[in-house]
Amino acid sequence: MEITKRSLVLVFGTPAGKEETITISNPGESLEGTQIKAVMDTVLATGAVGEKSAVDSIVGAKYVIQQVDEVNLEQA
Numbered sequence: 552m553e554i555t556k557r558s559l560v561l562v563f564g565t566p567a568g569k570e571e572t573i574t575i576s577n578p579g580e581s582l583e584g585t586q587i588k589a590v591m592d593t594v595l596a597t598g599a600v601g602e603k604s605a606v607d608s609i610v611g612a613k614y615v616i617q618q619v620d621e622v623n624l625e626q627a
Contacts, residue, residue: 563606
């Protein structure tokens, strides 16, 4: 059985030069770059992300597509 998983990863920068990410599972198929950037701008404005310090920049965004193939352990 083959399963394909799609995630949207939002990448932010910190003042220390580190990166913080937010991963969204099963994002909508019709999302446009401008919509994604608007959400990332809101995250920056609220200071809602950052483990040790709030993020201060947008690094980028990417779709990650993962294919999972189940192994049949009973098949010779």
